[in-house]
Amino acid sequence: MKKILTALFVTTTARACTDILVTPGASVEGSAMMAYNADSPTLFGSIYHYPPYNNDDETKMRSIYDWDSGIYLGQIPEESKETYNVVGNSNEYGLVIGESTFGGVRVLAYNQTDAKIDYGSLIWLTLQRAKTVKEAIHTMVHLMDTYGYASAGESFSLADATGQMWMMEVIGRGNDIIDDKTGERKLGAVWVAQRIPDGMVAAHANQARITTFPRQDPENCLYSEDVVEVAVHYGLYDAEADPLAFSFADVYDPLDFIGARQGEARVWSIFSQISSDPQFAQQYQDYALGNNLELRMPLYMQTKHKLTKEDVMHLMTSHYENTVMDASQDVGSGLFASPYRPRPLVWSLEESTQNNNEEDPMLRSKEKQSKSTTQYHNERSIATAKTGWSFVAEIRPHMPRELAVVSWYAMDDSSTAPRVPVYGSSRKIAEPFAGKGSQDGVTTSLLQMDWSKAFWVQNLVSNWCYSRYADVYPVLRQEIDDLQADLSEKVKQVDRIALELYQEKGPDAAIDYVTLFGVNTGNTVHGKWQSLFGTLFARFRDFYTIVPKNDEPVCGCQAVEPGMSEAVKHRIVQETGDHYKVAKGDKDHPDLLNGENAKESEREVFISGKKEDVGDIFTAIL
Numbered sequence: 001m002k003k004i005l006t007a008l009f010v011t012t013t014a015r016a017c018t019d020i021l022v023t024p025g026a027s028v029e030g031s032a033m034m035a036y037n038a039d040s041p042t043l044f045g046s047i048y049h050y051p052p053y054n055n056d057d058e059t060k061m062r063s064i065y066d067w068d069s070g071i072y073l074g075q076i077p078e079e080s081k082e083t084y085n086v087v088g089n090s091n092e093y094g095l096v097i098g099e100s101t102f103g104g105v106r107v108l109a110y111n112q113t114d115a116k117i118d119y120g121s122l123i124w125l126t127l128q129r130a131k132t133v134k135e136a137i138h139t140m141v142h143l144m145d146t147y148g149y150a151s152a153g154e155s156f157s158l159a160d161a162t163g164q165m166w167m168m169e170v171i172g173r174g175n176d177i178i179d180d181k182t183g184e185r186k187l188g189a190v191w192v193a194q195r196i197p198d199g200m201v202a203a204h205a206n207q208a209r210i211t212t213f214p215r216q217d218p219e220n221c222l223y224s225e226d227v228v229e230v231a232v233h234y235g236l237y238d239a240e241a242d243p244l245a246f247s248f249a250d251v252y253d254p255l256d257f258i259g260a261r262q263g264e265a266r267v268w269s270i271f272s273q274i275s276s277d278p279q280f281a282q283q284y285q286d287y288a289l290g291n292n293l294e295l296r297m298p299l300y301m302q303t304k305h306k307l308t309k310e311d312v313m314h315l316m317t318s319h320y321e322n323t324v325m326d327a328s329q330d331v332g333s334g335l336f337a338s339p340y341r342p343r344p345l346v347w348s349l350e351e352s353t354q355n356n357n358e359e360d361p362m363l364r365s366k367e368k369q370s371k372s373t374t375q376y377h378n379e380r381s382i383a384t385a386k387t388g389w390s391f392v393a394e395i396r397p398h399m400p401r402e403l404a405v406v407s408w409y410a411m412d413d414s415s416t417a418p419r420v421p422v423y424g425s426s427r428k429i430a431e432p433f434a435g436k437g438s439q440d441g442v443t444t445s446l447l448q449m450d451w452s453k454a455f456w457v458q459n460l461v462s463n464w465c466y467s468r469y470a471d472v473y474p475v476l477r478q479e480i481d482d483l484q485a486d487l488s489e490k491v492k493q494v495d496r497i498a499l500e501l502y503q504e505k506g507p508d509a510a511i512d513y514v515t516l517f518g519v520n521t522g523n524t525v526h527g528k529w530q531s532l533f534g535t536l537f538a539r540f541r542d543f544y545t546i547v548p549k550n551d552e553p554v555c556g557c558q559a560v561e562p563g564m565s566e567a568v569k570h571r572i573v574q575e576t577g578d579h580y581k582v583a584k585g586d587k588d589h590p591d592l593l594n595g596e597n598a599k600e601s602e603r604e605v606f607i608s609g610k611k612e613d614v615g616d617i618f619t620a621i622l
């Protein structure tokens with residue numbers, strides 16, 4: 001069983017994610033803001049809800065399931081007398097936790113026998129038990145060290161209602177560390193947690209980012225005492241080397257090309273859009289490209305201006321637009337300038353060496369068989385098709401703790417899905433968004449489309465957009481931005497009324513009110529997206545763009561032929577030569593880029609009965 005378990009872990013896809021941490025001093029509203037995309041093709045998008053409960057029996061056991069794989073890991077005691085209300089990745093005290101998986105050195109990733117706590121369960125257990133970042137770090141360390149850490153290297157984002165924001169990086173201790181006092185195997189993880197100074201912005205994306213760290217500054221940096229010792233034990237760090245020069249990221253997650261190009265490049269895309277240093281993008285471009293791994297980017301940076309939540313949402317829509325990594329123009333972008341590519345991210349190309357050695361046919365055939373394989377990759381942008389759910393959370397220190405967190409949830413790709421606001425104290429989640437996850441021991445089928453679920457309808461819209469990206473994305477972007485602006489105004493009103501209720505009638509009345517708002521908004525947005533899919537489907541059907549035209553008796557519409565871009569036409573002709581060339585001697589045919597105009601004028605002639613040669617009409621009708 002153990003063997004099988006280990007084998008299954010190895011083949012399980014870890015979530016690949018992106019996080020942004022904005023401290024209150026870097027935000028227009030004075031709120032902490034956290035963005036988190038949970039990216040996995042097998043993750044069903046839901047907003048998890050764990051209602052609070054009191055617990056008389058602290059020894060009562062509860063089952064733990066691995067969030068990534070759904071595998072049962074074992075049981076642990078309840079421990080707590082009371083738990084807090086958890087909505088998504090936030091709780092009623094204003095604690096918010098996000099993460100991205102960095103994996104790390106092979107010997108310590110997914111390699112603690114009998115470990116019971118995976119990183120997903122760690123998040124939701126901690127949200128049920130902790131009120132502040134400091135408490136959360138304490139709880140996480142307790143859970144990992146007591147019950148074992150079952151996952152790979154992780155970067156966690158933590159924020160609380162006081163506005164503190166921390167990044168915590170952990171990796172398991174493996175199986176070989178023995179406790180001097182007890183003589184027993186030491187479970188759990190080594191870790192470093194660093195506070196992001198107020199006024200700064202940090203980010204992480206599947207690559208460890210904490211390098212060297214201060215040892216005598218517990219206000220701003222905490223770490224496990226054996227963080228260096230464990231590395232020395234596994235031969236990852238020289239016993240003679242200066243422990244103060246120890247870099248967590250370099251030792252436990254050594255950077256390579258893919259780590260930079262597909263992980264750090266996402267951080268670069270965030271930092272370079274908002275940095276106060278106008279040279280930032282240029283300075284670290286080679287690093288992000290994976291060409292200069294020595295030039296590490298800082299853990300956090302100062303922004304050129306304070307950020308709104310819309311700014312943060314915008315950062316999470318990036319497909320590397322206007323950068324050297326923009327993939328929407330090369331041949332892989334297809335006919336519709338798409339930045340999306342099929343997986344896997346890394347692919348190999350077999351290149352056989354052609355040899356036309358006429359003199360020695362034997363040698364020729366032998367060499368024909370010698371093939372070399374070269375690895376290539378696709379860009380990995382922040383916005384990605386496989387996102388299961390994502391949020392941008394506002395954590396507002398100026399609000400009562402029950403109203404502190406508003407998380408803006410999307411159930412798919414952070415560039416093509418709408419976001420609905422949910423308060424951290426909500427007692428109910430709108431049905432289209434509600435659901436349990438694999439961490440609850442629940443399997444959600446991903447083989448049956450369900451119109452009643454936001455995940456499916458948002459995926460429908462996204463996938464329709466992917467199919468004709470250049471035509472659909474601008475329209476969809478506008479829809480999302482308009483919706484966001486509208487909901488933003490609504491949240492301002494709801495805040496005002498909820499605060500009044502809080503002061504006049506107490507927290508319960510305020511919580512009831514924001515719960516109702518969340519449920520109604522969720523239902524409304526879901527309905528909107530159902531009908532938006534219908535609208536987009538009708539409008540972008542059969543490779544036409546159907547636009548309204550009232551005076552058209554046949555359909556009240558016009559079927560516009562969008563044509564192909566000049567770049568695409570050139571590429572086709574380059575690859576196919578004369579194959580599609582219209583024979584010389586034919587009369588001029590209208591450029592179908594303006595097909596609707598051509599059709600229009602020709603039909604007018606046709607209708608008025610003056611057209612002699614109807615051949616051209618058929619060109620347009622074909």
Ligand SMILES: *[C@@H]1O[C@H](CO)[C@@H](O)[C@H](O)[C@H]1NC(C)=O
Nearest residue numbers: 106107108111112174175176
């Ligand atoms: C996992 O840990 C065991 C025991 O410490 C070690 O022998 C093994 O090599 C590790 N696995 C990997 C893949 O490194």
